[in-house]
Amino acid sequence: MRKCIRCGAEMEENYTFTGGGGNVIRRKGSSGKAVYPKAAVCPKCGEVSIYVDEEQLKKLMD
Ligand SMILES: [Zn+2]
Known part of the structure; x- marks a missing residue:
């Protein structure tokens, strides 16, 4: 659970980026692995937080 x-x-977690296949973040370096970040939205104040979920984080840091 993420707190604002x-x-x-x-x-609210697990929002995804759409349009143009979604945004990719890539680790530094030419052979850097790429993952798709997700977003969480605060239903109270509208704050948006971008994060990499556990599964993708493992992939990225492997
Ligand atoms: Zn908030």
């Missing part, structure tokens, strides 16, 4: 950094409310 602004107001402390519980955020």
Whole structure:
């Protein structure tokens, strides 16, 4: 569970980026692995938090 950094409310997770196949983040370096980050939205204040889920994080840091 993610908590909003602004107001402390519980955020809604697992939002995905759409359009153009979604945004990719890539680890530094030419052979850097790429993953698709997700977003969480705070239903109270609208804060958006971008994160990499556990499964993708493993892939990225492997
Ligand atoms: Zn909030």
